Amino acid sequence: MANVPQDLKYSKTHEWARVQGDIATIGITDHAQAELGDIVYLDLPEPGRMLAHDEQFGEVESVKAVSELYSPVSGEVVEANTAITDNTEVVNADPYGNGWLIKVRLSDPSELAGLLSADDYRKFLEEGGH
Amino acid sequence: MTDTSLKHTPLYDAHIAAGARIVDFAGWAMPVLYTGILEETRAVRTDAGMFDISHMGRLRVAGPGATTLLQTLTSNDVAALAPSRAQYSLLTNPQGGIIDDIIVYRESAQAYLVVVNASNTDKDLNWIYSHTPADVAIENRTDETAMIAVQGPNAPARVGQVVGNRGLLSLDRFQYATGSIAGAEATFCRTGYTGEDGFEIIVPAGAAPGVWQALREAGVAPCGLGARDALRIEAGYPLYGHEIDDTTSPVEAGLMWVVKLDKGDFTGRDAIQAVKEQGPKRRLIGLTLRERIVPRQGYTIYVGPEAVGEITSGVFSPTRNHSIAMGYVATPYARPGTEVEIAIRDKRAAATVVPKKALLES
Numbered sequence: 211m212a213n214v215p216q217d218l219k220y221s222k223t224h225e226w227a228r229v230q231g232d233i234a235t236i237g238i239t240d241h242a243q244a245e246l247g248d249i250v251y252l253d254l255p256e257p258g259r260m261l262a263h264d265e266q267f268g269e270v271e272s273v274k275a276v277s278e279l280y281s282p283v284s285g286e287v288v289e290a291n292t293a294i295t296d297n298t299e300v301v302n303a304d305p306y307g308n309g310w311l312i313k314v315r316l317s318d319p320s321e322l323a324g325l326l327s328a329d330d331y332r333k334f335l336e337e338g339g340h
Numbered sequence: 341m342t343d344t345s346l347k348h349t350p351l352y353d354a355h356i357a358a359g360a361r362i363v364d365f366a367g368w369a370m371p372v373l374y375t376g377i378l379e380e381t382r383a384v385r386t387d388a389g390m391f392d393i394s395h396m397g398r399l400r401v402a403g404p405g406a407t408t409l410l411q412t413l414t415s416n417d418v419a420a421l422a423p424s425r426a427q428y429s430l431l432t433n434p435q436g437g438i439i440d441d442i443i444v445y446r447e448s449a450q451a452y453l454v455v456v457n458a459s460n461t462d463k464d465l466n467w468i469y470s471h472t473p474a475d476v477a478i479e480n481r482t483d484e485t486a487m488i489a490v491q492g493p494n495a496p497a498r499v500g501q502v503v504g505n506r507g508l509l510s511l512d513r514f515q516y517a518t519g520s521i522a523g524a525e526a527t528f529c530r531t532g533y534t535g536e537d538g539f540e541i542i543v544p545a546g547a548a549p550g551v552w553q554a555l556r557e558a559g560v561a562p563c564g565l566g567a568r569d570a571l572r573i574e575a576g577y578p579l580y581g582h583e584i585d586d587t588t589s590p591v592e593a594g595l596m597w598v599v600k601l602d603k604g605d606f607t608g609r610d611a612i613q614a615v616k617e618q619g620p621k622r623r624l625i626g627l628t629l630r631e632r633i634v635p636r637q638g639y640t641i642y643v644g645p646e647a648v649g650e651i652t653s654g655v656f657s658p659t660r661n662h663s664i665a666m667g668y669v670a671t672p673y674a675r676p677g678t679e680v681e682i683a684i685r686d687k688r689a690a691a692t693v694v695p696k697k698a699l700l701e702s
Binding site for chain 1: 361372373376377378566570632633655661663685687
């Protein structure tokens with residue numbers, strides 16, 4: 211069973227969010243990286259880009275597949291993890307840590323209540339994860 | 341009621357036990373990866389990896405008319421093939437297109453083993469049967485045998501270690517020998533689809549799990565079809581259904597080195613000769629990118645605003661740390677050094693045309 215840290219929020223499109231103050235750090239879950247296989251390319255947004263909840267913010271590409279990335283929250287992109295652009299395998303190895311993808315300044319913190327808890331996401335995966 | 345379940349090779353249980361991710365390839369349940377495509381690709385480039393290729397068709401063609409039959413149906417010169425040697429070849433159609441790319445092993449004056457793509461086994465058999473005279477017997481040996489490709493700079497040494505006999509190391513490329521491995525009778529052919537040294541080993545189906553286990557214990561890494569695809573693209577080798585198909589001419593695919601127009605008549609000879617004389621309108625080329633985004637089959641190749649071709653295969657090359665591809669471009673743009681752009685979803689990626697055999701150096 212994939213790793214699902216208890217302290218994070220999740221989306222049904224397999225992104226996670228870690229909220230500190232008004233900044234959400236966002237990435238893809240362990241389940242997502244395992245499904246994708248070796249990640250070779252990341253297409254991430256520029257800082258300053260405004261995102262809406264569930265809007266596509268980029269792409270993650272593995273050897274075998276391309277997958278869209280959807281933002282679990284609305285807000286402004288304040289940072290993208292450009293440090294890993296040439297070392298994308300970090301997303302496979304450490305999806306909740308060094309494999310983070312973007313940081314977003316929340317424009318509507320009440321959205322967080324609509325995300326899945328760790329228990330809900332785990333159940334979602336057990337039921338097939340679609 | 342039709343049974344639509346996938347076929348299993350003799351090594352299916354071994355793949356499951358090793359934690360392989362299984363996919364449908366040509367109606368067979370095959371491992372696409374074990375630990376990861378990039379890691380498995382690196383294992384073959386730096387050490388030794390092995391692939392279950394039992395799903396490929398193994399057809400025995402024997403009898404007084406066997407040489408004439410194969411000489412007629414294939415593009416390479418079978419009459420010049422000595423016993424215990426193999427040759428890469430093409431099954432061609434009357435229009436000068438490619439039915440399949442194959443390897444022909446010559447056992448003796450009148451007996452051959454033809455190894456064909458899993459996706460084309462039935463098509464190839466039907467084609468061969470429809471041309472077979474009374475004095476030739478065709479036998480489908482696929483289900484009674486298994487085939488394991490052991491590839492990498494250390495692959496020959498590992499195989500020699502398991503066999504307990506370093507004599508195999510003296511085989512030339514495309515030469516083969518019979519012997520035994522892990523107690524099973526085997527044919528060892530110094531061939532491969534990765535660009536590395538190694539052997540493709542044929543054993544009876546029941547012996548395959550023991551041979552696979554012995555090779556694992558000797559340190560050979562199980563590798564799946566994902567790594568196999570990355571390796572063959574890096575090596576510039578075509579895959580049926582991507583670089584070649586029934587409509588492709590060997591001239592445009594750069595496969596004239598296995599087409600012996602002077603050997604005498606064979607199926608499609610005149611059509612191929614005509615394309616060669618006129619010059620092909622497009623050519624299969626290699627492409628190197630400067631980034632990691634992956635070009636995939638069907639993506640369009642541009643020079644400026646003009647669409648000049650399309651991608652047939654592409655992969656992120658872990659060996660080169662950037663993406664590479666093969667594709668067809670209109671002949672004027674096929675010269676190495678030509679700068680192109682590949683449309684990848686909503687982006688354009690810059691790429692340079694290189695010879696297919698130079699993708700690993702690019």
